Amino acid sequence: MDSTLIPKGVKRCPIGQFAMGLGPVSVILLWGVFAMLLVWIKGLNQTNMNDNYGFALWIWADLAIIALGGGAFFTGFLRYIIGKDELKNIINYAVLVGFVCYVSAQMILGMDVGQPLRGWFIFWHANVHSMLTEVAFCLTAYLGVLIIEYVPLILENRQIDKVPFFHNLGHNMHEIMVVFAATGAFLSFFHQGSLGGVSGVLFGRPFGYREGIFIWPWTFFLFTWSAAAGGPCFTILVTKITEAITRKKLVKDNVIELLAKISGWMLATYIIAKIIDTIYWATVTAPSLGFSFKFFYSNNAFYGFWILMLEIILGGIIPAAILITDKWRKNPGLFITAIVLAVIGVCVNRWVMVLQVLAVPVMPFDSWTMYIPSWQEVATTLLPIMGGIILISLSYRYLPIFPQEKELNPLD
Amino acid sequence: MKEEGKGKNANKFGMAIDLDKCTGCGSCMVACMAENNVPFKADESNKLDSITWMRVYKLTNGKPFPNADICYLPRPCMHCGGKGDHGHSPCVSVCPATATDYSMETGIVSQIYTRCFGCRYCMAACPYHARYFNWWDPVWPAGMEKYLSPNVSARMRGVVEKCSFCFHRYQLAKDRSFVEGRREVKEDEYQTACTQACPAGAITFGDLNNPDHRIHQLVKPDPRHGGRPQNPTAFRLLERLQTNPKVYYISSKEWVRRAGDNSIKKEST
Numbered sequence: 250m251d252s253t254l255i256p257k258g259v260k261r262c263p264i265g266q267f268a269m270g271l272g273p274v275s276v277i278l279l280w281g282v283f284a285m286l287l288v289w290i291k292g293l294n295q296t297n298m299n300d301n302y303g304f305a306l307w308i309w310a311d312l313a314i315i316a317l318g319g320g321a322f323f324t325g326f327l328r329y330i331i332g333k334d335e336l337k338n339i340i341n342y343a344v345l346v347g348f349v350c351y352v353s354a355q356m357i358l359g360m361d362v363g364q365p366l367r368g369w370f371i372f373w374h375a376n377v378h379s380m381l382t383e384v385a386f387c388l389t390a391y392l393g394v395l396i397i398e399y400v401p402l403i404l405e406n407r408q409i410d411k412v413p414f415f416h417n418l419g420h421n422m423h424e425i426m427v428v429f430a431a432t433g434a435f436l437s438f439f440h441q442g443s444l445g446g447v448s449g450v451l452f453g454r455p456f457g458y459r460e461g462i463f464i465w466p467w468t469f470f471l472f473t474w475s476a477a478a479g480g481p482c483f484t485i486l487v488t489k490i491t492e493a494i495t496r497k498k499l500v501k502d503n504v505i506e507l508l509a510k511i512s513g514w515m516l517a518t519y520i521i522a523k524i525i526d527t528i529y530w531a532t533v534t535a536p537s538l539g540f541s542f543k544f545f546y547s548n549n550a551f552y553g554f555w556i557l558m559l560e561i562i563l564g565g566i567i568p569a570a571i572l573i574t575d576k577w578r579k580n581p582g583l584f585i586t587a588i589v590l591a592v593i594g595v596c597v598n599r600w601v602m603v604l605q606v607l608a609v610p611v612m613p614f615d616s617w618t619m620y621i622p623s624w625q626e627v628a629t630t631l632l633p634i635m636g637g638i639i640l641i642s643l644s645y646r647y648l649p650i651f652p653q654e655k656e657l658n659p660l661d
Numbered sequence: 662m663k664e665e666g667k668g669k670n671a672n673k674f675g676m677a678i679d680l681d682k683c684t685g686c687g688s689c690m691v692a693c694m695a696e697n698n699v700p701f702k703a704d705e706s707n708k709l710d711s712i713t714w715m716r717v718y719k720l721t722n723g724k725p726f727p728n729a730d731i732c733y734l735p736r737p738c739m740h741c742g743g744k745g746d747h748g749h750s751p752c753v754s755v756c757p758a759t760a761t762d763y764s765m766e767t768g769i770v771s772q773i774y775t776r777c778f779g780c781r782y783c784m785a786a787c788p789y790h791a792r793y794f795n796w797w798d799p800v801w802p803a804g805m806e807k808y809l810s811p812n813v814s815a816r817m818r819g820v821v822e823k824c825s826f827c828f829h830r831y832q833l834a835k836d837r838s839f840v841e842g843r844r845e846v847k848e849d850e851y852q853t854a855c856t857q858a859c860p861a862g863a864i865t866f867g868d869l870n871n872p873d874h875r876i877h878q879l880v881k882p883d884p885r886h887g888g889r890p891q892n893p894t895a896f897r898l899l900e901r902l903q904t905n906p907k908v909y910y911i912s913s914k915e916w917v918r919r920a921g922d923n924s925i926k927k928e929s930t
Binding site for chain 2: 292293294298299300301302303304361362363364365367368370371373374375376378379380381382385447448450451452453454455537538539606607611612613614615618
């Protein structure tokens with residue numbers, strides 16, 4: 250029925266099987282929509298956030314998916330600016346994954362504020378000193394860039410491409426894509442950094458506070474760096490998952506390897522910077538504010554030194570070592586382990602910078618506060634993930650996302 | 662950031678709370694709620710999502726009887742900011758929509774409820790937990806809404822609110838003084854509700870910049886060091902963070918003063 254929409258020269262499962270596969274995803278999506286409506290109609294009292302935990306699961310999810318969506322800007326940067334031509338075979342998918350991540354981030358932000366209808370105040374009454382202002386401007390502009398990067402892919406659909414206007418539009422957009430890739434890399438650099446600055450500038454919160462390079466706290470650069478390292482890993486992970494589900498090889502090994510190797514070096518240098526940052530913060534910044542390093546990891550039910558080890562060793566040093574070592578990188582088991590650990594490492598970093606920052610007591614007579622998200626928060630966090638799965642599935646089915654698919658999977 | 666004290670006749674309103682006098686009765690909390698139309702829920706048992714612009718904490722020295730000692734510490738908004746290493750309030754600089762601002766004329770940190778869109782970044786920035794989010798629609802029991810103050814706006818669900826040092830009282834006092842041909846508000850003309858309500862007289866409110874005001878004499882703020890008190894029995898909460906609060910505490914007990922300074926000092930009391 251939908252065969253006329255499927256790209257030529259590739260094979261797709263029957264529409265019924267496709268719909269069945271998306272069935273459970275759609276059910277969870279509807280559950281998320283219900284929770285979202287509850288939050289909008291009844292308010293943020295539907296969450297388990299409180300006055301101590303003003304930022305919680307959603308902001309963590311927001312920061313994590315933006316970091317993981319960093320594969321789009323960094324792969325685009327490598328492909329268009331640095332000139333790594335092999336990456337043209339994965340750039341479409343990187344853009345798609347980035348697009349999904351950024352749409353998800355915007356959707357979450359639309360739920361996370363107490364007065365969603367006033368969201369535009371951030372642009373109208375902008376406070377230039379606020380990191381969130383920079384985040385909002387860059388994030389919105391970058392989503393625009395991602396849309397511009399995604400549109401030519403849609404125009405390549407077999408039926409749409411038959412219309413001369415769309416064919417020419419798509420062709421011309423491809424020609425100027427380097428401009429948007431450069432703009433996107435610039436915008437993404439700043440908003441990834443600003444997200445790092447969100448907690449870095451909180452001088453009233455010694456756990457998150459970092460001193461500055463020029464006007465920016467160090468976390469500004471660490472966040473951009475980690476997104477450039479972890480984002481491509483997430484793109485590779487999603488590619489591998491897609492290959493596993495479709496039971497097809499979609500991207501050649503040399504492409505994946507190149508991206509993984511660059512990612513590994515980014516991760517290796519990032520983790521060195523992160524370790525230096527942690528040591529300086531533990532020995533200089535925190536004591537100057539009246540806190541011992543040990544204090545941040547003790548006397549509570551959850552946050553121990555294990556989380557620091559998980560982030561730096563398991564989520565940083567080990568995957569970096571695997572990805573930069575040729576022999577280990579070529580081992581499929583180790584490779585997947587490294588990719589997964591790198592993604593976990595970035596997510597743990599964002600968790601720590603959002604939730605642990607708020608859990609640590611600052612007033613001497615205060616105590617640690619713990620937080621468990623409500624089902625509404627969980628459902629609405631799953632909502633954009635499910636939406637993303639559906640969008641990726643539809644894009645895979647109807648758009649030529651993987652240029653090497655025909656070559657790798659010939660139809661006899 | 663704006664630099665404090667550049668305006669002509671700049672005031673710097675602040676508060677001194679004598680912890681030796683405070684009995685923890687909670688009158689300040691009640692007066693604050695009534696004065697400022699602070700709503701409450703049917704069930705206020707969860708203090709993490711209820712609103713108390715003025716909140717009384719109980720401090721203990723952690724020693725067993727007979728050496729146990731306690732102290733009650735009322736905590737309004739600290740109205741941070743001014744000169745100092747940072748020179749600005751933790752909350753003001755982070756608000757993306759300029760919904761909170763530092764007044765150079767008064768030293769008060771204000772909150773514009775109709776501009777706030779509820780991102781709660783200011784709450785994350787405030788180490789004193791002095792900012793409160795309206796998780797619920799404000800409700801008052803039937804009949805009680807008649808007693809709401811017409812001078813203070815009721816806040817809607819989804820915005821952040823906090824202690825304003827009863828700023829509306831300053832506006833009224835200023836209007837009165839202008840009508841009488843004066844350009845300065847007298848000390849007793851502008852007092853916060855909690856100051857008036859405290860039965861023990863533990864709270865003193867006034868202009869920290871004015872040497873004639875009682876608060877200035879009590880704490881002797883040093884303008885060269887971000888307003889740090891010269892009075893050895895006075896201290897400010899979390900002094901090391903350099904938030905430069907305008908709320909001072911006075912205590913003759915060393916353990917109380919140390920407890921307020923930072924959380925890891927292990928020196929014996």
